[in-house]
Amino acid sequence: MTNDTTDWFGPEAATFGDRVAAAREAAGMTQGQLSRRLGVKKSTLSGWEQDLSEPRANKLSMMSGLLNVSMTWLLTGEGDGMPEPGELELEAGDFSSVLSELRELRAELRAGSDRAxxxxxxLRNLLQNAAQ
Structure with missing residues (x-):
């Protein structure tokens, strides 16, 4: 018997990072908000979502609780997790959370540019003083 439906968050269609990002967005959280709640750096969470690294068991457990999905679903796509994308409905809050995340990103980029x-x-002053 073949199954013609796509398992959107199963191992063939999505990675661990895809499932984390989807669950975070469905929970209405930015990367910054979830990382603060987990007690990790935003870059650490970003690494998880980009499949560059994976969390330890204690952070995985915390994350599944915060995102209201099972650890098994986060790891394998099986079990209690998210509905398929077709089942999700966009609400006005979805757009405002994306705009909020964009504003946060712009502020971080601006701060990084100012720091650079x-x-x-x-460095120019140090080089100039060293040349004298």
Whole structure:
């Protein structure tokens, strides 16, 4: 017997990182919000969502509780997890959370750019003083 339906979050269609990102978004959280609640850096969570690394068991357990999905679903796509994308409905809150995350990202980029400019100026001064 063949199954013609796609298991959107199963191991053939999605990775661990895909499932984490989908569950986080469905929970209405930004990466920053979830990382704070888990007690990890945002870059750590981003690494998990990009499948660059995986969390330890204690963080995986916390994450499944915060996202209201089972650990098994996060790891394998089987068990209590998210409905398929066709079953999800967009609400006005979905758009505002994306806009909020974009604003947060822009602020972080601006702060990083300002920091890089300060370091460049400091380095120029150090080089100029060393040349004298």
């Amino acid at each position: 400019a300060r370091l460049e100026k400091k």
